Amino acid sequence: GAGVSQSPSNKVTEKGKDVELRCDPISGHTALYWYRQSLGQGLEFLIYFQGNSAPDKSGLPSDRFSAERTGGSVSTLTIQRTQQEDSAVYLCASSPGERSEGETQYFGPGTRLLVL
């Protein structure tokens, strides 16, 4: 069965440009998470979706970051006016969303973003 996929796998952009990162979760998973992983750092939580709604956006670092999810499936993370400090690996994870705190998260391979 297909796992979580993310695209693109790598993205190089110039400072000030907008980027869109895509996540395809495992089919049937209602919960979806975005994280940012900077070099030598742990995972920084960005946003959590349950279905199409985002009950927790507390981790978005600035108003340049936004995310949406449509049809309870694909999610897009958008970074506007990118800055060099946005360079990181952006990871997406999904889980069944059975409202259990102990759910295992299934991670995609990530998108490596480099802002020049």
Added chain:
Amino acid sequence: AQSVTQPDIHITVSEGASLELRCNYSYGATPYLFWYVQSPGQGLQLLLKYFSGDTLVQGIKGFEAEFKRSQSSFNLRKPSVHWSDAAEYFCAVVGGSYIPTFGRGTSLIVHP
């Protein structure tokens, strides 16, 4: 609020030696605890998790972890390390919400 500390940034072991990676958490009650592994260029994969019950948890790839409430710890162990175990290991805690808090990770280096 919940937090996780992985005190070791890097651990170096020889192939065949035993391994213990440390994880300490902070949470007011018994949390859900996880260990994930990340190989280079890959996403994270679950090794094992603790919910309740038996405090010694068995996972994949020969790993185990022990929950010690008195020490607020959930250390990961393996009796004999293989070169393929070289990776980044993350401890995570979930308590009171659906959002896990991850530690900063421990990089495991395996010498032949």
